[in-house]
Amino acid sequence: MSTYRIGIDVGGTHTDAVLLDQDNQVISETKSSTTEDVETGIYTAMHEVITKANVSPEHIRYAMLGTTHCTNAIVERKGLNNIAAVRIGAPATLAVKPLVGVPDDLRAALGKHVYLVRGGHEFDGREIVDLDEAHLYKIANEVKGEVDSIAITSVFSPVSTDHEERAKKIFQEVLGEDVAISLSAEIGSVGLLERENATILNASVIRVAKTAADGFINALKSENIDAKVFFGQNDGTLMSVDYAVRYPIFTVACGPTNSLRGASYLGNLSDAIVVDVGGTTSDVGVLIHSFPRESSLEVEIGGARTNFRMPDLISIGLGGGTIIHAEENEAFSIGPDSVGYRLPEKAMIFGGDTLTTTDVAVALGKVDLGDASKVAHLDKSWLNKVYEKMVELVEEAIDKMKTTADPIPVILVGGGSILLPTELKGASRVLRPEHSGVANAIGSAISQVSGQVERIYLLDEVGREHALESAKSEAKATAVNAGADPETLVIVDVEDVPLAYLPGNATRVRVKAAGELQRNA
Template identity: 30%
Template sequence: MTRPAETRLRVGVDGVRARAVAVDGEGRLVAVHRGRRGDSPARVLDALFRRGAGTASTDRVVAILPDLTLAGSARRARVGVLRIGAPAATAVPPLAGWTTERASLAGPVAMVGGGHEYDGRVAAPLDVPAVAAFARTCAGKVDAIALTGVNALENPEHEQLAAAVIAEELGPDVPVVRGAETEALGLLERENTAVLDAALARAARAHIDELSASVRGHAPGAALYLVRGDGTVLPALDGYRHATAWRGAALGGLLHGAARLAGVPSAIVVEVTADRAVVGTTIDGLLPDSGLPREIDGVRTGLRAPRLTVIQRRDAAFTGRLHAALARAGGGPDELPVVLVGEAPDDLPALPGIAPIRPEDGDLAAAFGAAAAEAAGSVDRIFWQGTGGGQDSVTRARMLALDAALRAGADPRKLRETPVREALMTYVPVPAARLQVTAVGPLLELADVAAVEP
């Protein structure tokens, strides 16, 4: 494989399957490394660069990291948990529903006065002395703090102020994870996600720092991103506090990468292994949402699970179930192509009426998906429809999604949006609607940053 010397390269690392690729600006593979399962992402990246991938010409490195769990992490942090919302939000305490074993990761747990109403108005003043007192009880006892405020999605001011107070008391070495950093409707789901992220912060730092050192050693000018569970990207600096965001990244990257290797914008993708087949859909760079929350270690989080079907190969009705899954995955007016990848795509029995695409180098689908991954921002929340009515809410939702995509690294000149989905909230005493929208686009090239600056 050869490349022009001036070509800027994007490197994708599949840290689960031990694959790495370098891709040029035209989407062509220019370097490949196939390692052995168990090789660390940093080792896989090192090997790719030794095989001739450009260093000075590498624009970015995008990595799929292994899922982190409480059970599998020897480096999970002990967490201080603070909820802002007393007295209104004290009926169900933090960590409700957690098993005793899982809840043992918590250090001091407290609820303090503060929080906001559904429309962003202050419900009660933030009890700053109580926040400071909580921080002092955590000194020397915790490695991270998780704090969540009532209606902080609508107004994060109390979360931000409390985080500043805690940082002043405990210093910069104790990360503070805020619930409003997760786009989730429910207080408990945001809180659970923040606690899990805080508990995994030390393990996340170890993984990211090792990979960062490899990037700096080979391509110090390259930006580092991580793949999220939906196949889009997360800036590496944000990954320190959001390990749950990359859960499922190996499959999310594979679904997008398989379609791109096949040369189609949207597809039904089937990953076939010796034991199972996983059916998923990618639509113009996004994974359809199952509508179900993702559970991690038995804890309900604010993350959304993609729509997937898993079929065990030993199932006597395997072929019939696979046909049914393909029919469901393609539900819509347009017939989507079927792409087969994985360890054993050729072992799949013939499917009448379906001519699947088997892309060359299909085992590199996830790494290729990482190299070509885009940045996205999503909004899923309830908007109070005040004097401006529903259209103002829709405009605000779109702007929030666009802003989130830009923060993730998207090129503002190439953003595209999904249609806004609206569900009226008829059971609340004020006009309100749940709005969902996503903005997505390719990553801004480092050399093009000046072109979009005012």
């Protein structure tokens, strides 16, 4: 019996859907407008892609969703959980309070119940002071009925998780097993304040993630599909629904990473630069061994600095709906504003009154779309200057992402990629593969499941071999928890960085394991 998988990616402009067979061949694809409530757009795209394919619903066994729900909730400060933020680190960390440097409106939403508790560890795993369990019991009783999600951050918990784990048990004992608890050691890396912010944000979007998951599962049920459901995460891999509801922060920026994974698959390349051109922006990222290169910088989400893993991307204000502003003396500016999903009504080629990048490409005969006669009156030499500048913006972004001067393959994906030429400076070759318009949905459908850990080890005590083996087995266990088949697991990335400022020959080890989906669905 043939089995199929459905991949859906929700972007700011479009919701894309694809149906793949068991050999990952595209059976049908569709693009529909993203709706304000998001769910309607998902229903529409799913219904269209299944109807087009004429496939029996019971043969669809896997469903993958890449979504911007959690990012939007943080940016818009909407639908967030009532949280308590508990930092275990007194008396060592009293100088800088939790949520320092976070925008006032976000602090007002998330900072109602903030607590500092005695405890925490040194960089080498020694306790600073004993954990103040009595204080934790007092806090738990205080927040009972007031909060539905708790963020626990302990000093140097990537070295020792003991105090976070004990605190979690106390909160569960008082508040019951249903309360959502986020532990910083499972989310961020070393660096207390950024890890704490990431954990607080994670705790704040658990309800949003659960709503999105329920909405997706209900959409599937409405089509009589009983599939195993996975969410895209921001390293270009998948996680099970249970895992996604525990760690929703990992869905942030999964759209661009899905596009990178889809581009790798469609272009049959493991190392390349990917330009994903949407309706409003173009995201430029780098593939290394078929996975997105990770950013080594702190990342701001909704104004809060965090340090959990994120893809290394440059985003430029150039998309299919970007507005061209004509100025005096033939001068012009490109964007950054865009007509977005209103392109079919606003662009000149569709009878609108707004000059967009798509109009420029059509007027120059580079793209066959809409009614070219509506832009035939525009001055060609001026349009050529605009087009050259559009291409230059992309070439500059590609150049910034390269680590050497050597030419490198470039893969163009996304609905707006038809605007760009197949020759670009700095590219050894430029590919625009078939189905590139829905590369993000394909990326979510074909992705593997991964697990990643980051820990500090004192090599004088444990030795390098033992440290690496311990991190690898922990990464594999995390991947299995996220829904990977243990038989297919491989280690896809190992990084160990000596920490010269810490004694004991300390090293930060980061390991990532990835495997195929568990097929016992």
